[in-house]
Amino acid sequence: MKRDSRLTIILIIIVGFLTVCPVIMLVFGSFSEGLSAFGKFTLEKYIAAYTDPELPKIISNTVIFVLGAALVATILALFLAYLNNRTDIPGKFLFKVISITPMMIPHILFSVSWVLLLNPSNGILNLILKQFFGLENSPFNIYSLWGMILVEGLLDMPIAYLIIAPAMASFDVNLEESSRVCGAGIGQTLAKITLPVLRPAILAAFILCIVRCMASFAVPSVIGMPGRIYVLATHIYQTISVGFAVDYGKAAAIGMSVLVISITLIFLYRYLTSESEKYVTISSRGYHPTIIKLKKAKIPLFFILGLLLFILIALPVLVLIYTSLVPYSMVPSAKAFSMMSLRHWNAVIKDPISILSLKNSLFLGIFGATVGVILSLFVAYTIVRIRTKMSGILESLSFLSFSFPGIVIGIGFMWFFVRTPIYATIWTLLIGYIATYLPYGIRPLSSAFVQIHRHLEESSKVCGAGPLTTMWRIIIPLLVPGIVSGWILMATMFLRELSLSVVLSRPGSEVLAVQILRFSGDGLWGRLSALGIIMIVISTTLVALVSFIGAKLQPAIK
Amino acid sequence: MEIRIKEVSKYYYSEGKTIKALDKVSLTIPSNQIFTLLGPSGCGKTTLLRCIVGLETPDSGEIIIGDEIVWSGKNGINIPTEKRGLAMVFQTYAIWPHMNVYNNVAYPLQIQKIPKEEIRKKVEKTLRFVKLEGFEKRPATNISGGQQQRVALARALVAEPKVILFDEPLSNLDAKLREETRKELRSFLSKLQITAVYVTHDQIEALALSDIIAVMHSGHIVEIGSPREIYFNANHQFVADFIGRANLFKAVVKAQEHDKTIVSSDIGTFVCQKREFPVESKVILCIRPEFIYLKKDRITEEETTGEQNVISGQIDNLIFIGEAYEGEVRIGKEHLMVKLDPETSLKKGDTVNLVVSSNHCLLVSA
Numbered sequence: 001m002k003r004d005s006r007l008t009i010i011l012i013i014i015v016g017f018l019t020v021c022p023v024i025m026l027v028f029g030s031f032s033e034g035l036s037a038f039g040k041f042t043l044e045k046y047i048a049a050y051t052d053p054e055l056p057k058i059i060s061n062t063v064i065f066v067l068g069a070a071l072v073a074t075i076l077a078l079f080l081a082y083l084n085n086r087t088d089i090p091g092k093f094l095f096k097v098i099s100i101t102p103m104m105i106p107h108i109l110f111s112v113s114w115v116l117l118l119n120p121s122n123g124i125l126n127l128i129l130k131q132f133f134g135l136e137n138s139p140f141n142i143y144s145l146w147g148m149i150l151v152e153g154l155l156d157m158p159i160a161y162l163i164i165a166p167a168m169a170s171f172d173v174n175l176e177e178s179s180r181v182c183g184a185g186i187g188q189t190l191a192k193i194t195l196p197v198l199r200p201a202i203l204a205a206f207i208l209c210i211v212r213c214m215a216s217f218a219v220p221s222v223i224g225m226p227g228r229i230y231v232l233a234t235h236i237y238q239t240i241s242v243g244f245a246v247d248y249g250k251a252a253a254i255g256m257s258v259l260v261i262s263i264t265l266i267f268l269y270r271y272l273t274s275e276s277e278k279y280v281t282i283s284s285r286g287y288h289p290t291i292i293k294l295k296k297a298k299i300p301l302f303f304i305l306g307l308l309l310f311i312l313i314a315l316p317v318l319v320l321i322y323t324s325l326v327p328y329s330m331v332p333s334a335k336a337f338s339m340m341s342l343r344h345w346n347a348v349i350k351d352p353i354s355i356l357s358l359k360n361s362l363f364l365g366i367f368g369a370t371v372g373v374i375l376s377l378f379v380a381y382t383i384v385r386i387r388t389k390m391s392g393i394l395e396s397l398s399f400l401s402f403s404f405p406g407i408v409i410g411i412g413f414m415w416f417f418v419r420t421p422i423y424a425t426i427w428t429l430l431i432g433y434i435a436t437y438l439p440y441g442i443r444p445l446s447s448a449f450v451q452i453h454r455h456l457e458e459s460s461k462v463c464g465a466g467p468l469t470t471m472w473r474i475i476i477p478l479l480v481p482g483i484v485s486g487w488i489l490m491a492t493m494f495l496r497e498l499s500l501s502v503v504l505s506r507p508g509s510e511v512l513a514v515q516i517l518r519f520s521g522d523g524l525w526g527r528l529s530a531l532g533i534i535m536i537v538i539s540t541t542l543v544a545l546v547s548f549i550g551a552k553l554q555p556a557i558k
Numbered sequence: 559m560e561i562r563i564k565e566v567s568k569y570y571y572s573e574g575k576t577i578k579a580l581d582k583v584s585l586t587i588p589s590n591q592i593f594t595l596l597g598p599s600g601c602g603k604t605t606l607l608r609c610i611v612g613l614e615t616p617d618s619g620e621i622i623i624g625d626e627i628v629w630s631g632k633n634g635i636n637i638p639t640e641k642r643g644l645a646m647v648f649q650t651y652a653i654w655p656h657m658n659v660y661n662n663v664a665y666p667l668q669i670q671k672i673p674k675e676e677i678r679k680k681v682e683k684t685l686r687f688v689k690l691e692g693f694e695k696r697p698a699t700n701i702s703g704g705q706q707q708r709v710a711l712a713r714a715l716v717a718e719p720k721v722i723l724f725d726e727p728l729s730n731l732d733a734k735l736r737e738e739t740r741k742e743l744r745s746f747l748s749k750l751q752i753t754a755v756y757v758t759h760d761q762i763e764a765l766a767l768s769d770i771i772a773v774m775h776s777g778h779i780v781e782i783g784s785p786r787e788i789y790f791n792a793n794h795q796f797v798a799d800f801i802g803r804a805n806l807f808k809a810v811v812k813a814q815e816h817d818k819t820i821v822s823s824d825i826g827t828f829v830c831q832k833r834e835f836p837v838e839s840k841v842i843l844c845i846r847p848e849f850i851y852l853k854k855d856r857i858t859e860e861e862t863t864g865e866q867n868v869i870s871g872q873i874d875n876l877i878f879i880g881e882a883y884e885g886e887v888r889i890g891k892e893h894l895m896v897k898l899d900p901e902t903s904l905k906k907g908d909t910v911n912l913v914v915s916s917n918h919c920l921l922v923s924a
Binding site for chain 2 (some may be wrong): 043453455456458459461462463464465466469473474477478
């Protein structure tokens, strides 16, 4: 017992340091004169930040962008989850693909691929349409609020799907059947029973999407900034990185309200998910949901599913491969193919900063995820197994970072690290990543822990095995699936991390996503695409490799 | 090995309330007997078992296994579970899904770092004992519930412990299999020189398996005795009511004869088993349905000896449950549960005579 509470305290200190420190620094910094966090107390930064004449426009952009994208994501996810769980649509394995691929394709590359397709001056799709219909002007302009909403919505859809689909799958079908018995039709039942029962899950998905959109930096920077459409994230970025008057305090003052809204929403999300677990009744009997026969709608719906998959996965990769090979943006044609070469690839391989960022990102992905998973392992154990008031505090603390918008919290970390010798090294990124993405490691591990019945551990003790032997021979082998998925989640997120990195990365500690952002700013699309493909190949290989090792490690469990 | 439990208490705190899971429980479990802790859920039986094995820490008291104090509040002794050298079969069996049957059973020996060849021999012998030879290579999740249960038993027996603990091991099996396994378990355990502590809420299981039963209720041991003593001669209303089914009536002691006690109740005057209650004291009269005989005919002279109580009533309800009829007989304002032969010709509304032997009229304190 003593051992347990000592462990809890140590973890509270570590996690508290990781999550509370940057927030405190941010608060101090926003009230402080000058560039440091501990200057004289002042309200100037807040006054400057909130009297900015551009702010109302930025806020209205942010609201439209965030709500629009979250709505697109949630509705798409609901549609897909319903199709997968409740209809006889063919090709159900495709849904699994939809839920895991966003890990392989970084958000910034997805955004760039849409810019390459739909930008008004030389977007490939625009060029094709102009040529085909003999148009004067480009029919589409991605550099708009609509473009941002569409791309961000597609990017966040898998997250919403991962929340809605399990709720839909564990839905007790008796609830629907009794409604049918009472005389309601399929449509009425859907409206009066199914959707209301799933409401907490749907709302939770929507709220999580809002938080993610608010923290999103890839889409606003790649699509929004060229169109001069600023949202809060890009506004903050501009305040700290563009022009002569870099003002961290002012950025922090704006960031504070983003952070407060995010934290509020995340705790609302947590409440809703615990509600939805209460709501959804999982029957212990083996259950078979009534499958709705789609009949004539089968083919068109399957076509829509295929189209979504194409848009989400194939299209960005194809566009990037194509762009990495052609000398400049052009319509795919015989001429374009004849001009293909590897010169962008050569340029990337010879670019020392690209190579450095590749090395740094790989290190952060592999080493960072390993450290992160080990920390998550202990935190998950404490939350699930020890279950005291103290471990409740730990749970809330570790949940806090779920809400962190990278660019805001990055400023807090910067103020913190500037006083330490590791400032401007790769270690600041490592610590920042782990702090910001800790919940992504804890979540799969704690649900894995929940599934291991306490008796399995206890019987090992009764058999005479000490805590370490029990850990090594019983707990770890049973946790392998959780460890693998936690590691994959963290590694892929670290590998593509952008919003925290744009604040913390300095010469010498460049990472892939920041380098890609730089290429995009300079319009070096060819090099960007080549580096992007390398990035995708690396994450895909990592995911495949670790899944394979995980499957090897535990042959007995299905 | 004998287990002695001295004034062990364990409290839980939830939502500002203190729950006494164990309230100064003292108990001696004799060696080489099957000792059952029986009680409704929440009575503290599982907590007591987990305190013995060390998975739960009591708040005060002392637990001694054999000659060793494994837990003592005042002396600050707390031998960890893994050093207590006990064996346990869990309710969920706790079969490790990532190991095959052989490795599950061999685990306790592997922990002791016994030579491999010896482990193999012992595991083989134990698997033969529980009738699972040939299952060594099977993944532990790929066998039936009853087989998993026997793997758990084999794992508990393989290291030849002096004490084995059972935490409701049969409750996850279906009714038929439970009965079979119960018999098997009884024969396995009686072949071994081993102290078994068995926790269950199922009274039939307890009666069928045990040498001694301790009935628990809200953190206390209410009564200890052999199955027959508990069934026929319970001293407490709770025990009489919990074991089997019982009709309970308030009664007042009217007279004490040399081997009988006479009471008066709402359903009449009864001659009962002798109990030393003072005359005019309030007691509870307890009659089990299976010892009430129903007769439609008039009662003959021989049947109304001083040993028999006869009352008349009307059948209010009859339910056929296969092996018998369960009935309700109304006597005045009171109802009495009775059990009838499945081939009975009696039917609802019949007026009947009820005959109960005085040996089966049990008095317990009110």
